[in-house]
Amino acid sequence: MTVEVKLSCPLGAKCEEAKDGALHRCHWYMQVRGVNHNTGETVDEWRCAMAWMPMLLIENSGMQRSTSAAVESFRNAMIEGNIRIQNAMQAAIEQKDVPTIREIN
Numbered sequence: 001m002t003v004e005v006k007l008s009c010p011l012g013a014k015c016e017e018a019k020d021g022a023l024h025r026c027h028w029y030m031q032v033r034g035v036n037h038n039t040g041e042t043v044d045e046w047r048c049a050m051a052w053m054p055m056l057l058i059e060n061s062g063m064q065r066s067t068s069a070a071v072e073s074f075r076n077a078m079i080e081g082n083i084r085i086q087n088a089m090q091a092a093i094e095q096k097d098v099p100t101i102r103e104i105n
Contacts, residue, residue: 003018003021003022003023004021004022004023005022005023005025006022006023006024006025014026015028015029015046015047015048016029016046026048028048028049028050029046029047029048029049030046030047030048030049030052031044031045031046032044032045032047032052032055032056036055037058037059037062038058
């Protein structure tokens with residue numbers, strides 16, 4: 001026997017209710033799978049999206065911090081590389097190994 005699933009209004013409805021031979025499910029009732037970074041436990045639960053919001057916002061903040069750290073690391077590597085290139089070019093100009101713009105014109 002197959003059970004028909006009907007989505008119901010997210011305001012004032014029960015998350016999941018069996019009636020009239022069908023399973024009425026709120027649009028905001030959703031399953032989340034993953035790892036809770038606070039406890040390290042595997043998460044595989046159904047809850048209202050509003051109930052998931054605090055945990056998902058914390059996860060999002062952690063991802064933003066991680067991305068920010070990676071961007072900062074990349075920036076620092078680029079600055080270091082640029083300084084090395086500038087120093088090498090300055091040394092070459094001082095040794096007259098590389099023509100300057102004035103010499104080319």
